[in-house]
Amino acid sequence: MKHVFIIGSKGIPAKYGGFETFVDELTKRKVNGDITYHVSCMGENNEEFYYNNARCFNVKVPNAGSAKAVLYDILSIQECIKYIKDNKLSNCIVYILACRIGPFFSKYRKELNRLGAKVWVNPDGHEWKRSKWNYWIRQYWKVSERLMVKHANLLVCDSKGIETYIKDDYSNYSPKTTFIAYGADVTVSPLNDNDEKILNWFKKHELTSKEYYLIVGRFVPENNYELVIREFMKSKSKKDLVIISNxxxxxxxxxLLQNTKFDQDKRIKFVGTVYDQDLLKKIRELAYGYFHGHEVGGTNPSLLEALASTKVNLLLDVVFNKEVGSNGALYFSKGSGNLASLIDxxxxxxxxxxxxxxIKARKRILDEYSWDKIVSEYEAQFTM
Structure with missing residues (x-):
């Protein structure tokens, strides 16, 4: 039996973002009966429970502000070590999602290796480039990434672009890497085009099927909202630009409002968040096109969802987006007028x-990013 401990997500059932969805899908779609999953969950207690036939263990974390996630990972890895020792397990894998605990990592990796366990790391994207962090936190992220790359037994990259970056920037450590993509849901929304939910949503926001472009994502500068909004305002499009974000x-x-005066353009509509996943999928399906301006990180879940659901996808021309979209999307640069012309x-x-x-966009997802394919690749890697 191969015991795989997964830490770094907030836990399952998934209520949050990409890593939580990944762990949920990985455990739910498990085929190999020789794998047992142990999933760390951020909780209000230290109890255990089972979900998707995985042993889930809550880790109660003191509120330490911006250091809470670091402390959570440290407490989780300590709990993994204790469980492996108490149950005399061998040949385990501890899989850490994201590079938060670099300064403390070598000590725990050595201890796990002595217990016969391998330690894998998913480096995620370029977290140290994200504008939400101040200078000192970005410096910590970069140092932490370097130390985790240096000491990991294996780095699982969900983007070929990230894998290339890891190999090039940290070549002095000769890191051992493998590429396994993030997955996407390839099903269609159970709602039909005339469902009351979608019709009411359209009425509330004065929208019409196939007469709007869409953006869904975190409202942060590195996702290039200002670029897309400025260019859309320059375009002659009679369609709306719908932005789903908190x-x-x-x-x-x-x-952004001060810089662009977008409130003077009635086509641009900030509509808040949509937590109903069936409705969100239908909104994607009925959009004329989708804008993706993300430029930080690897395979982005919202891009995969867009390619699976929306026919026309306009992506910022960076290596991560082109790797995913390939010939199933259109691309724009940051040059003035470039996107406006593409929109027209x-x-x-x-x-x-x-x-x-x-058809090309959906084929990209079916061929390369379906959850069943991703889970199969993980199971093969876990049992090698």
């Missing part, structure tokens, strides 16, 4: 061209 108490929103041309596409793009 903008409450967001300083960036006020700054996209509005004039024939229905046949739109359909062809949609």
């Amino acid at each position: 903008i409450e108490k967001n300083e960036f929103y006020s700054q 041309n996209t509005d004039q596409m024939t229905s046949a061209t739109v359909e062809e793009l949609g």
Whole structure:
């Protein structure tokens, strides 16, 4: 029996973001009966429970502000070590999602290796580039990433671009890497086009099927909202630009409004968040096009969801996005007028061209990013 301990997500059942969804899908779709999963969950107690036939163990973490996630990972890895010792397990894998505990990592990796366990790390994206962190936190992230790359037994990269970066920037450590992508849900929304939910949502926001472009994602500067909004305002499009994101108490929103005066363009609509996943999928399916301006990190879950559901996808031309979208998307640069021109041309596409793009986009997901494929690759790697 191979025991795989997964730490670094907030836990399952998934209520949060990409790592939580990954762990949920990995455990739910498990095929290999020789694997037992142990999942760390951030909780209010230290109890155990089972979900998707995985042993889940809560880790209660003191509120340590921005250091809470670091402390959570440390307490989780300590709990893994204790469990392996108490149960005399061997040949285990401890899989750490993200590079938060670099300064403390070598000590725990050595202890786990002495117990016969291997320690894997998913380096995630370029967390040290994210604008939400101040200078000192970004410096910590970079140092932490370096130390975890240096000491990991294996680095599992969910993007070929990230794998190349790890191999090039840390070549002096000769890191051992493998590529396994993030996955996507390839099912269609159970709602039909005339479902009351979608019709009410359209009515509330004065929208019409196939007459809007869409953005879904975290409302942060590195996702290039300002670029997309400025270029959309320059375009001649008669369609709307719908932005689904949490903008409450967001300083960036006020700054963006001041810089662009987007409130003077009635096509641009901030509509808040949509937590109903069936409704969100239907909103994606009925959009004319999707904008993806992310430039930090590896394989982005919202991009995979867009390619699976929306026929026309316009992506910022960076290596991570091109790796995923390939020939199933259109690409824009940061040059003034580039995206505005692409929007105008996209509005004039024939229905046949739109359909062809949609088929290529969905094929990218079915061929390379389906959860069943991803889970199969993980199980093969875990049992090698």
